[in-house]
Amino acid sequence: MQQNNGLDKSQMISFAVLCLVLFGFMFYFQNKQSKEEEVKAQQQKTEQVKNAVKQTQASNINPNVTPNAIQTANLANNELKLEFSSLGGQVSKVELLKYKAYDHKSDRADLPLYLITKNNSNYGFQFKDKTGKVINTKDLVFSPTVTGNAVTLTANYNGAAIQFIYTINNNPKAELKDQYTLDFKVRSQGLAKVTSDTKADFIWDYSVRNLEKGRAQEQSHSEFSYAFNNYKDYDYDGRTTMEEEKETLNWIGVKQQFFSSVIEAKNGFTHSKGNQETVEEGEYLKKLNYEGFVQMTGNELNQDFTWYFLPLDLPLLKTYDKNFDEILPLGWSFIGGMNRYFFMPMYNLIASWGITAGWVIFLMTIIVKLILSPIMYKQHKLSAMMKVIRPEIDEANAKFKDADPMKKQQATMEIYRKAGVNQMAGCLPALVQIPIFYALFRFFPNFIDLRGQGFWFAKDLTAYDDLIKLPFKVPFLGDHLSVFALACTIVILIYTVMTSGNMQQPQQEGMPNMKVLMYIFPITFLFFLNTSASGLSWYYFVSNAINILIILVIKYVILDEKKIHAQIQANKEKPKSEGKFQKRMREMMEKAQQQQSTVEQQKKKK
Known part of the structure; x- marks a missing residue:
């Protein structure tokens, strides 16, 4: 019987030609791509605090308030540009000055990045007056006053005064963590004459804006995040509802792929609950609604809060010491540890040499392969030994063809034992690869240092490349073909051809053909990678190409099949x-x- 011994010399040449074609294809589109990323050296300059209060139009949230009656006030520092609306006394606009949002029309990240704008965030404190009427501060009209780096918004209701005082740190020399922070104090006077409530209901409605290229990926990363137990414990919720009736939340946030809007209550939120709804198309990804109680002192609403409008940059998040670093979904336990203490430091170290992101990933792949090389060597040596004893396995299968399957299995195991082949050793590399793959699956779409970093035809390594556009949508594939995902699928198929020759075919009727399953896997992998981060596809393209080279080197340079056969025969006699x-x-x-x-x-x- 003819065996599949992997690739012959002509196939080796075909593989080399294929790699050259792929790399040539990549370099062609690299030269074709414009150099727009090099032009933008500095973003907008720091705007000074605006003391004038200007008129603006707004959506008619409160039907009793005309758009012309709504005023806005502004504050800014090096990192944030904020706008406050007199309707509800809310933060009505938040722009992160050092970042840009993706523009689907131009296929570039060149839009101002707004976390809040166009009334996508709407919050207020709700309570009942003594007649039972429900009052919500988001429906009240406030009068804004700007003093230095603070905005005070004042509203009156039946003789009671409610003040929202927002303060930003606009000192250019302030720590970076303080420049993403907005102090928010709520003060009331005379509210005790209006209400008998001992607590107010904080209600926050938030629609997540589409800021990144990969809509489905960004949508899956948008969810509630919150801390409790004096900031020690953290949880998140990407389902339709969230309920924390028993815990006191220290902060509640809406997390996106690379950014988060968080509000912290100094005395905590109690009886928290929320829900979220996915938006299928358009400007928004998800609608989230949160509700939690804050205590009132003597029927007065005097509480301190802090807003944080954050890029999900791990070193920055750690400086707050409020468990914000858990917002970044790097994986649980060991997986997260691999990203935090291995992949991220390794990326930063190599990037510090002045190498572009794509080549940093290339070198990372080689380093990981070198670390795993002893394990990989054992796997490929086992594969070579299995090929040598294949004739004996086939002979045993033929001998016990009509016998009890148990006898056939015993005979096979006896051949392995005499030859000194440990089948379990082949499982170790696969087991090692699983946590690495999951860690990288979390690493590439969440590492903000990669955001906006292009490589060849991929304009952003945290999103898919869509060089090949399809005239229609294919189920589970979309309206494009990722070249990186396609290249990765091809090398996985070649690797599968080379490693499936020693795989035993099913001897019993009804058993699955493992070779067929192995060939199907790379095809299904294409559907997964096509909408995933192109950095992940590039990593696994390089990784599998190296695997193929390792097999060829081991087969034709390192291992000698005659020596292996002699070693097996010697093992049998021992x-x-x-x-x-x-x-x-x-x-x-x-x-x-x-x-x-x-x-x-x-x-x-x-």
């Missing part, structure tokens, strides 16, 4: 002591065979 695992497997098989024989004898008696 007395073999059974290991605990082998002994247990043999005893289990013998016991199962005994039970099967007993059952067959009982059937014959009947």
Whole structure:
């Protein structure tokens, strides 16, 4: 019987030509791509605090308030540009000055990045007056006054005064963490004469704006995030509802792929609940609604809050010491540890050499391969040994073709034992690769240092590349083909061809053909990678290309099949002591065979 021994020399040449074509294709589009990213050295300059209060139009949230009656006030520092509306006394606009949003029309990240604008955020404190009427501060009209780096908005209701005082740190020398912070104090006077409530209901409605290229990816990363137990514990919720009736939340935030809007209550939010709804198309990704209680002192609403409008940059998040670093979804436990203490530091170290992001990932792949090389070597050596003893396995299968399957399995295991082949050793590389893959799956779409970093035809390594546009949408694939995902699929198929030659075919009817399943896997992988971060596809393209080179080097340079065959024959002549695992497997098989024989004898008696 002819065996599949991997690739012959002509196939090796084909693989080399394919790699050259792919790399040539990539370099062609690199030169074709414009250099717009090099032009923008500095973004907008710091705007001074505006003391004038100007008129503006707004959506008619309160039908009793005309648009011309709504006023706005502004504050700014090096990182944030903020606008406040007199309707509800709310933050009505938040722009992060050092970042840009993706423009679907121009296919570039060149739009101002607004976390809040066009009334996508709407919040207020709700309570009942003594007549039972529900009052919400978001429906009240406030009068704004700007003093230095603070805006005071004052509203009156039945003789009671409510003030919202917002303060920003606009000192250019202030710490970076303070420049993403907005102090928010709520003060009331005379409210005790209006209400008997001892707590107010904080209600926050927020629609997540589409800021990134990959809509589906960004949508999946948009969710509630919150801390409790004095900032020690953290949780998130990407489902339709969230309920924390028993916990006191220290802060509640709406997380997006790379940014987050967070409000912290100094005395906490109680009886928290919320819901979220996915938006299928348009400017918004999700609608989230939150509700939680804050205490009133002597029926007066005197509480301190802080707003944070944050880029999800890990070093920055850690400086707050409020568990904000958990907002970044790098994976739980060991997976998150790999990203925090291995992949991120390694990326930053290599990037500090002045290398572009794509080549940083290339070098990262090589380093990971070098670390795993002893394990990979054992795997490929095992594969070579399996190929050498394949004729004996086939002979045993033919000999016990019509016999009990258990006997066939015992005979196969005996061949492995005599040859000194440990099948379990082949599982180790696969087990090692699983946490690495999941860690990288979390790393590439969440590492803000990669955001906006282009490589060849991929304009952003945290999103898919869509160089090949389709005239229609394909289910689960979309309206494009990612070249990086396509290239990765091709090398995985080649690797599969090279490694599937030693795979034993099913001997029993109804058993799945593992070779067919192995060929299907790369195709299904294309559907997954096509809408994922192109950085992930590039990493696995390089990784699998290196795997192919390793196999070729091991096969034609390092390992000698004749020597391996001689070693196996020598192993057969040596007395073999059974290991605990082998002994247990043999005893289990013998016991199962005994039970099967007993059952067959009982059937014959009947």
